[in-house]
Amino acid sequence: MKLLGTLGILSIGLVLLTIWLLPGSFSAKGTPSDLEVTLARFARHWATPSAFRDANNPIPVEPKILADALHHFADHCANCHGNDGSGKTPMGPNFYPPVPDLRDPMIQAMSDGELFYVIHYGVRFTGMPAWGNGEPEKDTESWKLVHFIRRLPHITPEEVRMMKTMNPSTQAERDEQEALDRFLAGEDFEPAAGHHH
């Protein structure tokens, strides 16, 4: 049985390798084929340690917890995933594979433990970063985010509006704010060439 599983994973690996060795296939342009998506998901499902796959979310679902997670998502995840989880962000579609719609049944079908594992360890060869760093508080944060991902298919326009106020601002917006603050504080504007002091 164990041998069959190993052979299965090896043959999936062989097919993926063949797809990846085709000319141009290390570019991040384009969309993965259905075959590549299915095989990669299947391989990842089995590559997730079963202790994680079957783990239950240790954090209770409470309004306070969901509010925390909403804030955290708006701050750390929304620039790629969008406040509503749709993945429709300026960057989202340019990853290979593209940022998925987290409301999609395919994602919602993942177990809590699998979602935790993705958030905590990231996904190799994709744009999805790892967020865990071994501190227990980070574990808690990741489990809270799992609750929030479950909430995304039912997110309300009011929640999305609130999240917009929590999104990190861009460098340009911060520069503009700083210039405005200085102007209001009665300081002169720096010349456009900008020397720093």
Ligand code: HEC
């Ligand atoms: C730099 C961009 C970026 C950021 C920031 C980011 N993600 Fe992702 N995320 C991705 C990409 C790209 C994928 C697609 C990976 C894949 O298809 O396997 C992804 C996939 C996922 C998935 C689905 C995994 C799967 O099996 O398809 C979940 C869940 C997820 N991200 C949660 C989060 C959470 C929660 C955060 C914030 C803590 C976050 N992401 C921050 C880029 C990002």
